[in-house]
Amino acid sequence: MSPINSPVSVSVVDESSVSLASVDTPEVPHRSALTIRRVQRLLVAGDLVVIAMALLAGNVARFGFTDPVVAGSTQSVPLTYIPFSVVLGLVWWLLLNAMDAYREGILGTGTDEYQRLAEATFVVFGCVAIGAYLLKVDVSRGYFALVLPVGLAGLLVWRWTARKMLVAARRHGYLTRRTLVIGSSLTAGDMAREILRRPNLGMDLVGACVTDATSASTLSGTDVPVLRCLQADDVAVLRTAIEEAEAETVIITASPRLSSRKIRELSWSLDPEKTSMIVAPSVVDVAGPRLHARPVDGLSLIEVDFPQFQGGRRFLKRVFDIAVSVVAIIALTPVWLIVPLVIKADDRGPVFFRQTRVGLDGREFRMWKFRSMRPDAEQVLARLKNELEERDAGNVVMFKMRDDPRVTRVGRFLRASSIDELPQLFNVLGGSMSLVGPRPPLPREVETYEARVTRKFLVKPGITGLWQVNGRSALSWEESVRLDLSYAENWSMMLDIQILFRTAKVVLRRDGAY
Incomplete structure (x- = not known):
């Protein structure tokens, strides 16, 4: 199971999750020998090391340097803690992969990365606890009491440290993706200003395509150039603008000229190995957890939960x-x-x-x-x-x-x-x-x-x-x-x-x- 996710993804971004902290984006080349794939591989290696160290610490602290048999295991195939720990560590790491803990979109921003680490950890140890109970296998409680908190804390600290390094690189213009914003001049300008205030998102704004008539050469309040003014939602024109800008990420903001059919056709025309697409909903100041995608018979809907103030x-x-x-x-x-x-x-x-x-x-x-x-x-x-x-x-x-x-x-x-x-x-x-x-x-x-x-x-x-x-x-x-x-x-x-x-x-x- 590979932790590297390369296919094109059409996702939803919450405009309110972009902070208002004012930070200038340094004008340095975004290309570098350090690629996001190398960062992902570094995270994979770091997670494996942390998991191995947590399991080793649990074994040494609980049993010293002996390898006792797990109580309740069959006599024909005795189960000792060393192979048990190896299997547990591999399952733990594989679940991190399965829960997309290495996906580029969650690295460097938000709490989703940390939540996935915690969820994977609790799922693994919960399943082991249930399995041990059902199979009447007596696994040392002291072993689990050490491995679980040490492993989770180690993963969180490691990811926090890696995030600091990733954000620092992005603030200096590295590990960024060439980004093109498409939408009305108003919504595209709002999105561009929010992205510029958050260089840790790793988006290098190279231009904007606006769907309404404007004589401005840049988006209002920014130095982001307007590459093309579109009088109609022409997919061929959009595709040409994306290719000319060499955009690696395309952000679609609200525009009356961009119908859902045209957005879908544009996503089909993009090379999934080179370009990803993000669709920003028209609702603003609504946090991600309150937005839920609801596909109904091929119709993509976004459900917005009402805020809860009681209970x-x-x-x-x-x-x-x-x-x-x-x-x-x-x-x-x-x-x-x-x-x-x-x-x-x-x-x-x-x-x-x-x-x-x-x-x-x-x-x-x-x-x-x-x-x-x-x-x-x-x-x-x-x-x-x-x-x-x-x-x-x-x-x-x-x-x-x-x-x-x-x-x-x-x-x-x-x-x-x-x-x-x-x-x-x-x-x-x-x-x-x-x-x-x-x-x-x-x-x-x-x-x-x-x-x-x-x-x-x-x-x-x-x-x-x-x-x-x-x-x-x-x-x-x-x-x-x-x-x-x-x-x-x-x-x-x-x-x-x-x-x-x-x-x-x-x-x-x-x-x-x-």
Whole structure:
């Protein structure tokens, strides 16, 4: 069973899964001696090594350097742990292949790669446990208690390390695929901007074919050239444009001129060894797990699940919030002792800052922070409002400034390091906030909201969220709204854990904090 998947695939990409983090794509050649096939082979070899090391560690830790017989095996063919481990390791690795854990499309982005590793691991050990029970074979519990967590943790760490190397290569222009976007000038431009913000996707945009009349030489807001303006959905013209651009990936975005029949004909005309096709659905800000392909008698449909805001998932989120906030509060004991002393020593003002914010279901609550501004900050804002707003960073609803004169000397450090946000852990423990969620707005901000924006109040506000890991204070109002609504529509425990890990990295780099 080969881990390398080369046939052409027509897949669906979720436009909302592309982050808003602004990163410039380096202008260096994308060709390199290091090909994606070599990366896949490296992953295969690495997985085999990790699995072998986990099985060896389990054998040595449990049995030393002896090779005992598995209790319950037949006397005619005694089963010892060494051949048992070899078979288990091969089955484990083969299942990784069967679950497409090496497919190019999942490498370097998203959580799908890690999920497949975990699913394959639990399936293997679950089947072994069931088989041992049915066959009345007594396999050492200590052996499994070591091999399972060590193997899974080793695979995840190895893949995480390999992903870092892969992303670094893509950011420098290597291991990318020449990509052509086809669609209306509006949808093609939106897709191009999102791809350019995520060089880790490995897509080198070489041009766009737009299906409506335009005199522009590049897509709006980008330097991606418009190679051809199509007045009709002509498959022959599209095929010629793809060949001229030497495109390895073709992304089809929404366009009234591109019918499903024409898209299907285009996919038939492509060389499966050279070009893959991705079809972007017209629905936006819907996470991948909520999209399900439903082929019905040859008709390809995409079903969109409605977001779930009640039940077991919300209970699990609350349990997670309580557990993590309690541990964090205890672990941060030195912060609760040192920071108040530093704030007091700076200007003798109060240690904490309390402010009314709007949370779940539009209810108001009092949010806590370490004070980072002058005690009379609100009065200064009222007195110098016009002058300060002229220096605003550009977000017309959320008042943010890069060099706010009201911030104290200590406050600048607290904000840059996000230490000022830590008292919100008590809000989380009390239930008015969550660890992860939309940004909690001020009541005066809510008064300016459009009806669509209030949908963010279907979930609790968070200490961190998509806004925190995609620009923080540097975001525009529209970007903030989009990220908050995207989280409210698509939240899950896996997304929360992913955001928490990304938050740690953003805080250490101090990105967008002021």
